[in-house]
Amino acid sequence: MDSTNFTDVVILAGGFGERLWPASRPDYPKQFISLEGGLSFMQTSILRAIAVKPAGKILIITRKDLLASVAEQVHSLKLTLNQKDADKISEDLYILAEPCARHTCAPLLLACKFLKLTSKTQKNNILVLASDHVISPADRFVSDCEKAAKVSLDGNFVCFAIAPTEPSTGYGYIKSGAPLENQDGVFKIDMFKEKPDLETAKSYLASGNYWWNSGMFGFTASFFEEEINRFEPKIADSFKSFDKAVLPPEKTLNSVKYVSEWKPMEEAYATVKAIAVDNAIAERTERAVAVRATFNWDDVGSWDAFERLFSENVGKTVQIASKNNFIYSDIPVALCGVDDLVVVIKNGNALVMKKGSSGMMREVVKQIKEKI
Template identity: 30%
Template sequence: MILPVIMAGGSGTRLWPLSRTLYPKQFLSLTSESTMLQDTLQRLEKVEHQPPFIICNESHRFIVAEQLRKANLKHSGILLEPVGRNTAPAVALAALYANRNNNDPLLLVLAADHVINNTDAFAESIKNAIHLANNNHLVTFGIVPDKPEVGYGYIKKGNEISSNAYQVDAFVEKPNLDKAQHYIEDGHYLWNSGMFMFKASVFLKELEKFRPDILSACKASLEMPETDLDFIRLHQDNFRNCPDDSIDYAVMEKTDSAIVIPLDANWSDVGSWSSLWDISNKDSSGNFVRGDVIIDSSSRSYVYSQHRLVAAVGVEDLIIVETKDALLVAQRDQVQKVKNIVSKLKQAERSEHIQHREVFRPWGSHDTIAEGDRYQVKHVVIKPGQKTAIQVHHHRAEHWVVVSGTAKVYYDEKTYLVAENESTFIPIGVAHAIENPGKIPLEIIEVRSGVYLEEDDVIRISSSGAGY
């Protein structure tokens, strides 16, 4: 049976300010009420498969687990990469782990951040690939292009070996516009989707042939994996020493066993704000709006509001995206330069490219709603049955006001309950934690005061709840 391998390790910021390093696009709800990760798993319903195997960055582990839980999606494990090393090592880890008992499943490698609207065509292409993969071919899925696109690599079809399946003649780098137009007119070129199907053993054999250094490092990383609940952790030093390479460069461009199946399923990798505008449902003036938005005398624009009213008057071909801590305004044909803004944020050592104002934790979330030189106010939500880490601060005191639910407070060696409309004070240097013993979310307003209010002023005495 097919074992889907979901690559959820990306941390791109081309969709900034929605996408951040610690909350990238695969965890966002961009084209439906579900997140892109949830959509990726749910579209597999039409294909018989084992529970998917997820690969993600260590820093995204709780987001992945929570999104799977919320959507009631089963999985075969969540493998955590301590650092990103591209797709070849990631797929090698999945193949090695899946084949540890010589089960040799068919791996269906999918990215967690693609949009595929025609799920019937998607499922049919997967079914057509099964017999080819079982016959030791490495199958990739090429998207049937509908326009010249300079943002994708291409696959040139070779000889047809069976109905709607072709030998791979060549992998082609991202072209300029003239070459892309030639590829469309030629009719033998497909967009490279980055989706694959093959036996675990066949991929490992080809990887050993062409990149034995990657295979060796991945084997060493998995010699003694640590399991923690649903998480599988690698040997960090061994994986950090693994070469960085894509599956295309490492294997697919070199192997004689590559087969491409054309896929015409209304696909997009949502690589920019303009591509998201392309696939969004627009009004008669070509506008897409989401959130608290009022628009007038405007056309061909994408306007997204996350937190407050956004009004647009007389604008054309704009991308306007508002979050709690940032506002992006860009010409629709200039959105590739969003990466320049992210670079400037990094150079200025600002945090807006790393995470949102609202930060999610295993126990809940916290959102900074006001701050000044010596104070900071947070809205903290703790899920039922959850608890923060026991911790100490050396430079700040905290005042907690319960606005909903009941809090169980840990204060040095004692514990006590704080009900709605009650408060408690935590002085500097006192070990403390807060727990939600109830059945509804616990909401508190936390007022921090002191000379230093940053998150690194903390000593965790216990890690239950993972703190913040």
């Protein structure tokens, strides 16, 4: 095994479909939306995991109610792959279905425990991906991952730093510290910053010392468990039942391996608190570093971002005395005398939004749930 590669990949695939409503919804979150070219966000994430060539497992961690949909996504992707990549999915991909949502720290500790029980290696070096990002080109992503894998093996918590292109208020930021010795394009993280207001975001962009936090990470399982024990001992206690755990009988759905009913997992999730890995470890460890990403990245976290990446179906639209509108619809749409709108008609629901108003979406979904 090449020591510069991650041994295992974890894809986090929860999500409740709020930011891209009504195309996404709790039972059909963003990762299932098809991109131009036919593959979904999730399927392209699996392709990225395969491209890294992990010697060990690919784990997709999702909610129990999404298990069938995730398995269908994996199965349909597998049918399009060459034999080598299809075999990798058949042999080494597992879906872990959480009993309930507990943010991102608990599922990553679950991944560490599962890999310890199933891996042939004593040094699980884990790459954590989201299931709903757009990344290109693939070769640059793989090259950056190889660099990150080497750094994480040295006992670091590795983030991927994205050079900001605008003063975005929708992303968390990383402030760069000193360069990591003998590692080109890698720096120590001075501090993490939550999503800023516009004026603060402008100051970050002007300084040149701040980067977007991509939400993808690298670390060894041993490092992660040590830091959990140090910073969040109650979370470690919730997972004590894994000390004597054995794997449940292997099950498949749509020819995809999965774990759902598993006593130690159920016991852990019954008491573990919900906290993001950013708050539990990334912001507290002294070993947080970042690789400057050379790939293009977008988490497509709003309809404004969606428009930048995808074209509308112009054959279904008519616009008269209207300009600068984006339409994403299952049915024909006509616009007359209006400008700068986002119009989304999906799943029997309609959204009409002035461009730049994506920050209102969580409140929209909240009120929709209350009134419908």
